[in-house]
Amino acid sequence: MTLLDRAQGSAPWTPQSTGPRTEPGPLLPDAAPVRLLGEDAAGSAGTAAGLAPELLRTLHRRLVTGRRFNEQATALAKQGRLAVYPSSTGQEACQIAAAGVLQPTDWLFPSYRDSLAAVARGIDPVEVLTLLRGDAHSGWDPRRNRTAPLATPLATQAPHAVGLARAAALRGERLVALVLMGDGATSEGDFHEALNFAAVLRAPVVFLVQNNGYAISVPLAKQSAAPSLAHKAVGYGLPGRLVDGNDAAAVHQVVGEAVEYARDTGGPVLVEAITYRVDPHTNADDPRRYRSPEEAAAWRDHDPLVLMERHLRAAGLLDEEQRSAAAAEAEALAERMRAAFRTDPRPDPLDLFAHVYAEPTPQLREQEALLRAELAAEAESSGEEHR
Amino acid sequence: MAQALNRALRDALRADPSVHLLGEDVGALGGVFRVTDGLTAEFGEDRCTDTPLAEAGIVGTAVGMAMYGLRPVVELQFDAFAYPAFEQLASHVAKMRNRTAGRLPLPLTVRIPYGGGIGGVEHHGDSSEAYYVHTPGLHVMAPATVEDAYGMLRAAIASDDPVVFLEPKRLYWSKAEWDPEAPAATAPPGRAVLRREGRSAVLIAYGPSVPVCLEAAEAARADGWDLAVLDLRSLVPFDDETVCAAVRRTGRAVVVHESSGFAGVGAEIAARVTERCFHHLEAPVLRVAGFDIPYPPPMLERHHLPGVDRILDAVARLQWESSPSGDPDEGAGRR
Ligand SMILES: Cc1ncc(C[n+]2csc(CCOP(=O)(O)OP(=O)(O)O)c2C)c(N)n1
Numbered sequence: 001m002t003l004l005d006r007a008q009g010s011a012p013w014t015p016q017s018t019g020p021r022t023e024p025g026p027l028l029p030d031a032a033p034v035r036l037l038g039e040d041a042a043g044s045a046g047t048a049a050g051l052a053p054e055l056l057r058t059l060h061r062r063l064v065t066g067r068r069f070n071e072q073a074t075a076l077a078k079q080g081r082l083a084v085y086p087s088s089t090g091q092e093a094c095q096i097a098a099a100g101v102l103q104p105t106d107w108l109f110p111s112y113r114d115s116l117a118a119v120a121r122g123i124d125p126v127e128v129l130t131l132l133r134g135d136a137h138s139g140w141d142p143r144r145n146r147t148a149p150l151a152t153p154l155a156t157q158a159p160h161a162v163g164l165a166r167a168a169a170l171r172g173e174r175l176v177a178l179v180l181m182g183d184g185a186t187s188e189g190d191f192h193e194a195l196n197f198a199a200v201l202r203a204p205v206v207f208l209v210q211n212n213g214y215a216i217s218v219p220l221a222k223q224s225a226a227p228s229l230a231h232k233a234v235g236y237g238l239p240g241r242l243v244d245g246n247d248a249a250a251v252h253q254v255v256g257e258a259v260e261y262a263r264d265t266g267g268p269v270l271v272e273a274i275t276y277r278v279d280p281h282t283n284a285d286d287p288r289r290y291r292s293p294e295e296a297a298a299w300r301d302h303d304p305l306v307l308m309e310r311h312l313r314a315a316g317l318l319d320e321e322q323r324s325a326a327a328a329e330a331e332a333l334a335e336r337m338r339a340a341f342r343t344d345p346r347p348d349p350l351d352l353f354a355h356v357y358a359e360p361t362p363q364l365r366e367q368e369a370l371l372r373a374e375l376a377a378e379a380e381s382s383g384e385e386h387r
Numbered sequence: 388m389a390q391a392l393n394r395a396l397r398d399a400l401r402a403d404p405s406v407h408l409l410g411e412d413v414g415a416l417g418g419v420f421r422v423t424d425g426l427t428a429e430f431g432e433d434r435c436t437d438t439p440l441a442e443a444g445i446v447g448t449a450v451g452m453a454m455y456g457l458r459p460v461v462e463l464q465f466d467a468f469a470y471p472a473f474e475q476l477a478s479h480v481a482k483m484r485n486r487t488a489g490r491l492p493l494p495l496t497v498r499i500p501y502g503g504g505i506g507g508v509e510h511h512g513d514s515s516e517a518y519y520v521h522t523p524g525l526h527v528m529a530p531a532t533v534e535d536a537y538g539m540l541r542a543a544i545a546s547d548d549p550v551v552f553l554e555p556k557r558l559y560w561s562k563a564e565w566d567p568e569a570p571a572a573t574a575p576p577g578r579a580v581l582r583r584e585g586r587s588a589v590l591i592a593y594g595p596s597v598p599v600c601l602e603a604a605e606a607a608r609a610d611g612w613d614l615a616v617l618d619l620r621s622l623v624p625f626d627d628e629t630v631c632a633a634v635r636r637t638g639r640a641v642v643v644h645e646s647s648g649f650a651g652v653g654a655e656i657a658a659r660v661t662e663r664c665f666h667h668l669e670a671p672v673l674r675v676a677g678f679d680i681p682y683p684p685p686m687l688e689r690h691h692l693p694g695v696d697r698i699l700d701a702v703a704r705l706q707w708e709s710s711p712s713g714d715p716d717e718g719a720g721r722r
Contacts, residue, residue, distance in 0.1 A: 083508050083685050134685035137509050152510045153468060154440060187439035189471060215440050217416035223439050290415040349690040356680050363649060367678045371690060374697070 068330035090278035093304035158194030184215020245273030410462030481524030514646030529594035538573030585615030648676030
């Protein structure tokens with residue numbers, strides 16, 4: 001058909017579809033985030049009553065431990081035992097509940113703020129903190145706990161998750177990859193490319209955006225003009241979901257459903273969890289420059305731990321004994337962290353060359369010899385010997 | 388140095404309404420290194436704009452702004468976070484003048500805090516100058532002094548060509564005497580400057596390695612070496628003339644930089660010097676550079692970064708490398 005035909009009003013022109021299209025309806029997120037603890041958006045009583053009490057208690061225990069982890073790591077950063085620590089105080093529910101719904105065979109792709117999610121995957125807290133302590137780039141074996149290293153360049157781990165999930169699908173395995181990232185990361189090209197690839201290649205990936213209001217100093221309003229970050233799913237053809245990120249039960253449910261949807265259908269989901277970064281971006285940041293203390297204070301009443309304890313008490317599920325048991329467990333972890341960080345590690349400088357290539361290049365061997373000689377000279381002049 | 392850069396940006400914004408700043412956290416926060424401190428307050432959000440977090444978007448947007456007559460100054464937060472923008476830099480920023488037969492020059496400055504030595508974790512210590520230097524069409528500058536930080540940034544913004552402006556992170560807090568009311572005149576960008584006179588050899592460096600070389604030159608005096616220190620300041624354009632003059636005077640040269648040595652800037656310099664000054668050389672041009680490894684974690688970075696000792700060892704080698712027997716012991720006593 002030519003333009004002329006159309007002008008003459010012969011056959012009406014319709015765009016030719018070149019492939020299957022998805023109905024937009026189910027892709028759009030609900031207008032209000034899902035809440036289960038306390039009041040929901042409509043003001044009606046919480047619906048978490050239906051959740052197993054044991055699950056709620058477990059979530060509570062993990063929140064208490066997670067909070068303690070954040071406090072202890074922040075203290076270690078202040079003492080100079082960690083080079084830096086990006087705290088997730090106030091955001092614990094997102095990480096703990098999300099990592100908690102994964103099966104052991106699933107994979108987690110965390111970013112730098114997601115230490116708790118890595119711990120929830122069973123990685124030793126001290127190993128989780130080696131990157132931030134500064135002795136190694138990553139402490140753990142990603143294959144053992146199916147957890148990628150903490151990614152610092154924003155959103156760069158998202159396409160990896162897509163590729164890994166696709167590889168597993170191609171091998172006939174039904175695993176899901178969960179990617180964690182922040183609101184700021186959703187502006188990066190890698191985020192958009194990952195969503196598109198996941199949708200087009202049908203990769204079982206759950207993208208969990210922890211919208212904590214700020215990317216360092218930049219508030220969400222300057223980051224995105226979309227009605228919600230979950231809306232970003234729609235244009236790529238995957239479902240978007242919105243959840244109260246401070247409500248551990250709701251995160252458990254919504255991310256749990258997303259993971260099972262991905263597992264069953266082989267397709268991706270984007271979940272936006274609305275939360276708040278109570279602490280500074282890192283211990284090196286000065287939030288007074290870009291937000292009022294009142295703003296952070298206002299969120300303390302909607303703190304994940306407060307929400308959970310309030311709910312458990314109202315439901316008669318939390319007595320003093322349980323509370324102190326949770327606190328004791330958290331304190332034990334903190335003590336373990338303090339003990340582990342009491343002495344500085346002494347990474348071997350020759351390890352600089354250990355993992356650059358499977359087989360070191362001749363140049364690297366030369367450089368290693370140079371460093372070895374330097375270390376020997378240093379040791380001689382300081383009177384000790386290099387091992 | 389951060390203060391001098393801030394002053395340069397402020398003066399440029401005041402002097403020329405077409406100058407616009409954009410980047411991540413450059414507004415209320417004033418940049419993570421506070422280089423843009425107070426600029427949004429003084430000039431408004433249209434002149435100093437917090438952008439969404441997307442380096443390709445920031446540089447690409449700046450390209451369009453420059454195409455339409457503005458002089459954008461972009462801040463990319465850390466060296467290793469500039470890579471998403473590399474496509475824009477290599478494919479468009481560097482080539483627009485050439486692609487349009489000179490009709491669309493891009494007066495655009497891309498500021499990148501770069502280099503290590505501040506104890507930053509992964510992805511916060513890269514030295515990426517070789518990528519930019521290898522991309523024809525980009526100017527590449529790295530100041531080493533507070534005066535240069537001011538003067539060179541003003542010159543970069545005034546330039547009708549794109550400039551990758553590398554700010555040595557570990558010099559941000561250098562406590563040099565500097566009078567912000569009377570910014571000292573600096574040499575024109577594109578010229579290397581001798582920071583220290585010396586007869587026996589010249590240390591050639593730029594950015595964060597310049598103070599290290601000055602320290603090494605001081606230390607080498609005890610061994611009878613009288614070392615000159617040359618600060619390149621600008622890698623593109625490259626000042627062959629001043630470099631060769633210094634090499635001819637001394638007959639010996641060591642190039643120092645902290646980025647990896649293999650196919651690094653030092654290799655280019657050594658080759659040029661050898662081509663141009665071969666008959667004046669009494670020893671091969673040596674390089675002292677970072678190892679050919681990904682930038683290490685903070686606890687190990689001191690072993691990677693070229694320090695005074697590694698420079699002094701190279702200087703000692705200048706002696707025996709030039710001796711007919713090539714016997715290391717012959718020159719060792721002199722170092
Ligand atoms: C590609 C890239 N650009 C810039 C940075 C520097 N940076 C580190 S964290 C951060 C803010 C990220 O905000 P968000 O994604 O919302 O996560 P949050 O820190 O709030 O958890 C920035 C700009 C980076 N890590 N990677």
